[in-house]
């Protein structure tokens with residue numbers, strides 16, 4: 320299934336098609352995601368690099384229509400609830416904060432978990448599944464609803480779903496969001512040869 324909206328990155332240099340074609344929709348198909356494919360997505364996360372191979376990432380997932388999914392919606396900020404209530408799968412991305420070797424706080428735990436999260440999202444797209452990361456959630460509410468232990472940071476929520484070819488009967492503000500062009504800083508603002 321191909322996304323009907325073409326938001327492929329307009330790049331100055333050639334990049335991997337998967338990276339160019341990834342974008343974050345708010346409108347998805349209601350087709351459920353097969354359990355096997357979800358496991359492929361988590362398997363991709365599992366093989367991410369991490370500082371001292373600590374592998375601090377943890378994931379909780381839920382399918383739409385389950386009580387756990389409804390709890391995830393409850394934990395999201397209202398602007399995200401608006402569209403995420405209709406996505407097929409939600410994932411809570413968590414990260415262990417303390418080293419499993421010496422119990423010390425880790426410096427790179429968020430970095431490592433971000434890398435795992437990105438591997439997950441690129442693997443999903445390889446399987447035709449789009450994703451949308453959300454930082455807009457209530458941390459305390461998430462902790463209470465899911466009984467998250469103190470040693471774990473709640474990093475993000477991620478929505479997953481197949482693309483939809485039927486956006487015309489969906490709310491117009493969400494259609495507008497998905498049709499809006501993608502934008503990035505120029506390479507010259509972010510890359511410096513040798514020094515700032």
Ligand SMILES: Cc1cc2nc3c(=O)[nH]c(=O)nc-3n(C[C@H](O)[C@H](O)[C@H](O)COP(=O)(O)O)c2cc1C
Pocket residue numbers: 341342343344399451452453454455456475501
């Ligand atoms: C850490 C993080 C938090 C984000 N939080 C939200 C969010 O709460 N709600 C939302 O709609 N999008 C959220 N986004 C999606 C970004 O807005 C989106 O990735 C960015 O605008 C670039 O668009 P693209 O992913 O389509 O290229 C978040 C993305 C990241 C990486």
